[in-house]
Amino acid sequence: MPVLRVHRRGSTIEMELPRGISLLEALKAAGFARDVESPCGGLGLCGGCTVRASGGLSGRSPREALMPGDLRLACTARLLGHAEVFLDDPPQPIFSGPNGSHALAVPEDAASRALPFRLDLRREAMVGTSSLEEFLLRSSAGLSCPPEAVSDLALEGLAKMLSRGEPEAVGWVFDHRVVMVAPLGVTPLGLAADLGSSTIEVAAVDLRSGEVLGRLRVENRQRRLGRDVISRVVRAIEGFSDELRSLLVLSLNEAINELLKSSGASADRVVKMVVGCNTVVGSFLFGIPPAGLSERPFLPWTLRSRTERASGLGIDLGCPLTLLPSIGGFVGSDALALLYRHRSGGARLLLDLGTNGEVLLWTSGGALGASTAAGPAFEGYGLSCGMPALPGAVHRVRLDGGDVKLDVIGGSEPKGICGSGLVSSVSLMREMEVLDRSGRMKPCLGLRFRLGGDVDLWVTQRDVREFQLAKGAVRAAIETLLEEAGIGESQVELCVVSGLFGGSLEAVDLIRTGMLPPPWRDRIHFSPDGVLEGLLSVLLGGEKAMREVEKLASRCRHVSLDRDDFKERLMRCLDLGESYPG
Structure with missing residues (x-):
């Protein structure tokens, strides 16, 4: 019988299993059910059971042919001989770089600068002080903004330098505290x-x-x-x-x-x-x-x-x-x-779109916030040809001289469709009039829309329904917050779309698919790194920024979507038209 070796958290388990059993069945039988998901019921549609596997396995399914390296769908890959599965394999960085494909913007006024001061670590220089803490405060007293306290990290760093017999070091003050003691040339x-x-x-x-x-x-x-x-x-x-x-x-x-x-x-x-x-x-x-x-x-x-x-x-x-x-x-x-990143100005709507969609409405009276279960479609999960926003993912679909053209992350061969690619595809299908506003595909498509290109990629009727549920939940949440605040769509001056999903979208696609109302066509601003930029602003702003954040939080109110009219509103917002009937 074939032997399957499963590697997880530094340990390896071997087991003999019948030839032809799926990896999903094998992993569940071996007690690893919680390590693999199959919300599609093992139909090979959702990608939840993706694992790294090699050895005597069945040939790749059409869906697996789009997946890089030795990634396999456990529900479709079958054991034909000795094989190995790697669970908890260290993930490859989805993106890394000096400052990203989208440069992070940190407002200049948010930046407090760390200030250095030189430390003479000879014992005679410490005469007259009662503690290392006092020594650091005394040594930094000549700064334009002398510190008021010393962190444990700074004390630990000083102790290390002294134990090594270093004659000098540099101390750093940030946000009114001595935060680090290190060798010369090292910055915090x-x-x-x-x-x-x-x-x-x-x-x-x-x-x-x-x-x-x-x-x-x-x-x-x-x-x-x-x-x-x-x-x-x-x-x-x-x-x-x-x-x-x-x-x-x-x-x-x-x-x-x-x-x-x-x-x-x-x-x-x-x-x-x-x-x-x-x-x-x-x-x-x-x-x-x-x-x-x-x-x-x-x-x-x-x-x-x-x-x-x-x-x-x-x-x-x-x-x-x-x-x-x-x-x-x-x-x-x-x-x-x-x-915090986008708090200035008049009435504005902020969307952080992902599996958990968060919607904020900022007005002169403060902010209203709601969360809606948009589902994984916005991040490329659970789609027939879905994948995260990695190199090889189609993030935009457009017509060029009557031909369908694909824009691919990294400029490589297309391997799958990420969330923004799904939105773009649905928008294009509406433009080509092969998808009606109820979300039903024309019979000539055979329940799937082929994107073209050298690799077979498609959007199925099921994918469209997943998108409708996600975008309908977001639009219904928007309408609920507007109603709660007592303002109309035309009074919103700016709509900020954040998250990975927002990095590759076009405003016209959000309007054409009914996710956002037509009056906002020229008011949509994409801020893919809005959350991270806000966090950096708080980080660099120190205690002053934290006080502002605490004050901002006190002006926010959560709005529950668990209300009688939300289901009715959600059903209406499934419509793919630019303006809703009735």
Whole structure:
């Protein structure tokens, strides 16, 4: 009989299995059911059971032929001989670079600069001081903004320098505190982390210059136990809370370590970290099971900001980690960071679109926030030819001289369709009049629309329905907030679309598919890095920025979508027309 070897968390399990069994059945039989999902029922449509596998396996299905490397769908790959499966394989960075394909913009007025002061570490220079803390405060007293306190990290750094017998060092003051003592020429860093349901993105910034040194995004491993926040809450109640937390911390540590490595920096240079996330992810990060969000009324564990030493949370850093305040329900600190980034001006609507869609409406009276379960379609998951926004993903579809042209991330051969590619495809189908406003494809398409190109890629009728549910939920949430605020569509001066999904969209596609109302056609602003930029602004702004964030949070009110008229509104918003009937 064929032998299957399963590698997971540094251990290997071998088992003999019948020839012809699917990898999905084999993994479930071996007790690994929670490591692979199959929400499509094992039909090879959703991609939830993707694993890395090699050896004696059946040939690739048409869907698998689009997948890179040795990735296979466990539900369609069958065991024909000896084979291996790798679970919890270290994820490849989805993106890494000096400052991204979209340069991170941090407002100049947000940047507090770290100030250096020279330290004479000879013992005679310390005569007359009663402690290392006093020595640091005295040595930095001549700065234009002398510090008021000394961090534990700075004291630890000074102790290390003294134990090595170093004659001199440099101390750094940031935000009225001595934050680091290091060899000459070493500057302090800060990290901003956007912990999303599907991906985790971290950026590193030099606190002296304010320069963003690099950024990196990896998949949130929690997806293996739940594709969205609701399913993860359910899994936590079923007893998997600790494992969900471990997967989150593992993903964050991988992102941090890889980012620091690619930036040529060590972990002891990081003196501050600011985090934004939805309330479910924040709950897992701090080790609090999200039981309050399991049923109505949906109550998060806290709305307050929290600061703890990162190492105490299992993160490979010794610096303080600050989680920004949340707004309410599932609307978390990531939404508040986006609002902080775009808080100026008149009435504006902010969208952070992903698996968990967050909608904010900012007016002179403050902000209203709501969360809607948009589902994974916006991030390319669960589609017939779907994939995340990685190199090879079709992110835009357009007509060029009557031919369908595909814009592909990275300019490589198309391998799949990401969320923005789905929106663009549906918009094009509406333009070509092969899809009616109810979402029904013309019979001539045979229930799928082929995009063209050298590789077979298509959008199916089922994919269109997934999009309708996602965009309908967002549009219904928008209408609910407008009604709650007592303002009309025409009074909204700006609509900001953030998140990975917003990085490759066209305003015309959002209007043509009915996701946003026609009056906003010229008022749509895309801010793909809005959350991360908001976090960086808070990081560099120090205590002053945190006070502003706390004040901003006090002006926010959560609006529950659990109301009698929302279902009716949602059904109406499934329409793909630019303006809704009735």
